[in-house]
Amino acid sequence: MSDLADPNTGQIRWRDLTLRIKRYDPEKDREPHWQEFKIQAHPMDRVLDVLMKVKWEQDDSIALRKSCAHGICGSDAMRINGQNNLACKLLVQNVKGKTITVEPILGLPVIKDLIVDMKPFFDHYKAVMPFLVNDDPAPTTERLQTPEQRARFDDTTKCILCACCTTACPPFWGNREYVGPAAIVNAHRFIFDSRDQGAGERLDILNDSEGIWRCRTVFNCTSACPRGIQVTQAISEVKRALITGVVDIPEEAEVLS
Amino acid sequence: MSTPTYHRFESIIVGSGGAGLMAALHSSKEVGTAVVSKLYPTRSHTGAAAGGIAAALSNIEDDSWENHAYDTIKGGDFVVDQTPVEILCREAVECIYDLEHMGLPFDRTPDGRISQRRFGGHTRPVPGNPSKREPVMRACHAADRTGHMILQTLYQQCIKQGVQFFDEYHMLDLIMVDGECRGIVAIEIATGRLHVFHAKSVLLATGGFGRMFKVTSNAYALTGDGPAIAYRHGIPLEDMEFYQFHPTGIYRLGILLTEGCRGDGGIMFNGKGERFMETYAPNMKELASRDVCSRSIYQEVQAGRGVNGKDFVYLDIRPETINRFKSSPLHKDGKDVDEHFIESRLSESLELSRTYLGIDPLKEPMPIQPTAHYAMGGTPTDFETRVLRNAAGEVVPGLYAAGESACVSVHGANRLGTNSLVDLVVFGRRAGKAMAQYAKSQDFREIPTDADAPTRKQIDTALAKPRTEPWIRIREELQTVMMDDCGVYRNTEGLARARKKVAELKSRYESTGIQDKGTVFNTGLLEYLELGCLIDLAAATVASAESRKESRGAHSREDFPDRDDVNHFNHTFAMRDGDTGVRIENRPVDVVYIEKDGQKVPKYPLEVRKY
Structure with a gap:
């Protein structure tokens, strides 16, 4: 039985596809250009599998980042048929038509083929103090936190820093200085953590002219997030905290005091 | 591209997973430290660990670090070094609090x-009946994203502390002079430029090498660069025959479904709808250790009891199934599980199944098969993480190893679930402290002016060679032979076949080259060089498996089905012998003794391993 056979019927259901890749090699090309490859794929293949098959069998100079291949490391963010996604999270059977078009995510400098310079993205992330701030002496065991307080920031702990959201954001395309949705998501993760004491400083940083107010609530970030994070909602909660001056965190239950 | 860029740091850490980042946090507090990693740190595979990290906190059920130590030693089928295990289980507790304080x-x-x-193999004596053992809640968790949270938290702390990173720099060589390690050579992936990192202490924390096998839970990046490069410099590989297959990989893809699925009550069924673990592990059932569960699945499939006669079985986490078997810890309190409970505890696994199988696990069972998951073996170290030069235990000055790339050995012949994360934080922390201490006591020793010459030659040769065949074919054949002949079950003929095949692949590898001749992000070149590491590690794995003529933990010999404590209660050290040969030495297991009735007796006596 082939590896690619249907586990129930044993039949192989190959699909003929065209993989269209935006190529750019700084050592050879003045401009990016499109290149097409013909390939057979299985409907359950990931787009990443298709890309790797082409790279290994047809042209090993195709450059892309990849690692875990199941949506947790965030390496292989790219624009697939016009939408940001992780190549390892999209299956061939969920791609419409017979052509898969892949290009680098937008808004960051392209280095080679599907690889962009991630430094501006990580610089924004680092700028929002993405770490717990708590200067009180640590207890000998854990700091206490109720399940409700823990749940308050659960959604934004899922971020894998893949950049799908930030590079789907029109204000970011227009202005790379904008801190972008991913950095705000990571600020949110700490602002709403009951153990943290750095909310004021983070909110000041986001109140900057290149900060949160550049968000135009387009919702592209939310639909681009491969982790299903409600990015726009997180941004709105941070905006509300800035406007009202209140960071809305569940009270400590009596059992903890 | 002639002169390499020169850097000097007291400590260099290679790899940015849990062990590397933990070491970086501690080393950088004391001495100038840099982390060199072929991936952005948050891409490291620690992030894929799901279910939990064990520590005897006793937050829900009474527990002790001694219980944890006993389970770890039994889980490893006793070829486990007991002093480091006691360190592991004691320090796990404070490391968990440390991580919590970090956020x-x-x-x-x-x-x-x-x-x-709960997690497989983690037990305590039954209260009131201490001769029996029962599952205990020991795995601290953050949904089923525990590894992701550990990786993110450690990286966040590195940012806070201003740790210096060289992201997407791929280590290609160690600088070894007079038997000491004095630095590394790395290629800057974005430019192809070589960099020489002169250092007083170097930590290898490069992770595992599951990409040696066809079906694996491991990331593409897990090619064992650290252990392979050290091996080429004459440093041994310890216990390579002990490679863990995790029972619940997604069918065909090998992506892991966390053991937390079974900890929370998930049941495995064969094609006849039987709960087959009742036969193989009547007491612990699905919560027996991983090697036991993986072998059981193989045996079911071999006996024609796979689903539809195929090579997979089902993992069922539907609430009605869990409630029918009363297999969740909630049932102890007389409660049933519901969809919401499963969704909140196992959301990543649900998502993986929905994405890659198109199956909603709340409605249908998931097809699973064992997947190559974890190397118990690796570069040998003592419990201060110093690398050992030989089976006699002499150390290599300046060289350290931690995490999956190292073998301390706390996992022995089979690692318990969650203990990989414990290993990372406990021995990552120890490594950071030890290497900083050593660096403070030393001056920088000279390195050759052409320290990068061997690396330069290696790259130039790869680029100059014609592509006689696609190297991917060599990798696929390697993964197939390792899976078939050096996988869950092994025998003399299969291992001999694997040995010949790996040697043939090595020679084919050396005669073919790559297409991409560029310098910027030449990922073809890097994958080709990674394949070279996998081939060398595979040769050592096969030779180690041939030398162990018994069955123990994850190493199951069809022709030697029993454990043999007389001849094999020891560790295997594979040493490179010439270009392709492997020489095997053995090292005794570190046993802790206690005084009992005026006599010195082993604290953890050998016993028959049953679950």
């Missing part, structure tokens, strides 16, 4: 403490 968002109990769950 790690553990799930919480109703009274606000860190929540814990």
